[in-house]
Amino acid sequence: MSPTTTFVLQQGNVPLLVSMPHIGTDIPVDLRAHYVPRALEVEDTDWHLARLYNFLGELGASVLTPRMSRYVIDLNRPPDDAPMYPGASNTELCPTRFFTGEPLYQPGREPGPEERTRRRDLYWQPYHAALQSELVRLRALHGHVVLWDAHSIRSQIPWLFDGRLPDLSVGTAGGVSAAVALAEAVMRACADALPPCSSVLNGRFKGGYITRHYGRPASQVHAIQLEMCQCLYMQEAAPFRYDPMLASAIQPLLKEMLASALKASRRCHEA
Numbered sequence: 001m002s003p004t005t006t007f008v009l010q011q012g013n014v015p016l017l018v019s020m021p022h023i024g025t026d027i028p029v030d031l032r033a034h035y036v037p038r039a040l041e042v043e044d045t046d047w048h049l050a051r052l053y054n055f056l057g058e059l060g061a062s063v064l065t066p067r068m069s070r071y072v073i074d075l076n077r078p079p080d081d082a083p084m085y086p087g088a089s090n091t092e093l094c095p096t097r098f099f100t101g102e103p104l105y106q107p108g109r110e111p112g113p114e115e116r117t118r119r120r121d122l123y124w125q126p127y128h129a130a131l132q133s134e135l136v137r138l139r140a141l142h143g144h145v146v147l148w149d150a151h152s153i154r155s156q157i158p159w160l161f162d163g164r165l166p167d168l169s170v171g172t173a174g175g176v177s178a179a180v181a182l183a184e185a186v187m188r189a190c191a192d193a194l195p196p197c198s199s200v201l202n203g204r205f206k207g208g209y210i211t212r213h214y215g216r217p218a219s220q221v222h223a224i225q226l227e228m229c230q231c232l233y234m235q236e237a238a239p240f241r242y243d244p245m246l247a248s249a250i251q252p253l254l255k256e257m258l259a260s261a262l263k264a265s266r267r268c269h270e271a
Helices: 029-034 037-041 113-142 180-191 209-214 244-270
Strands: 007-010 016-019 062-066 145-153 168-171 199-201 221-229
Touching: 007 113, 016 113, 016 244, 062 113, 113 145, 113 209, 145 209, 145 244, 168 180, 180 199, 180 221, 180 244, 209 221, 221 244
Parallel strands: 016 062, 016 145, 145 221, 168 199
Antiparallel strands: 007 062, 168 221
């Protein structure tokens, strides 16, 4: 498999790159027998985000999406597999458990060090090379760029967090991956949303590897992660159906959040 078949990059013409690292659903044929049958349903996918964000082409944004499931490789984890949230339940570079905590693999079939390295080189590295290259291109064109890392998750997963998540969890790595002005602009958009949505800045989800690694506001590269509850736009249980009516209600807010981040980034650049 060549790098160009592991991801899709649609290049835009505005200083906005949207990464969707967990929307892939493919599990290679030669790996499927290693997993428990339930894993082949890839239930922990960030379902339907490409459809939910179907307005990105109209905005002129660049969009980067993978083909492989997060069960094969988690593109939002560091290459050394260091925990993102010390002291809490964490998913790995090559995950071995469902979000509910049960094993993904048949006994004794978990990926060993050589297999994890192989997957990192084959899937993780090309995605990040494309991400870095596109950020460089957009910043060279515009002098500034916003990296928006788009995610979604079931609203209640006891193995990962207590209680119910806020509808919208905005992360800027505790305030270091994007200028304060961008975070404030995005949170104002959330506060003004109709219908109302609950939101939090740098709560349970502060941003994964992508946000933390690429966000460099001093260099005019601002990275923001949005983790949103799937109940806002789809059915959270199998068969995970997209709900066009729910989606149409949240899409204007997503557009406004992105537009607010772009405007704030431009003001920071011009200041």
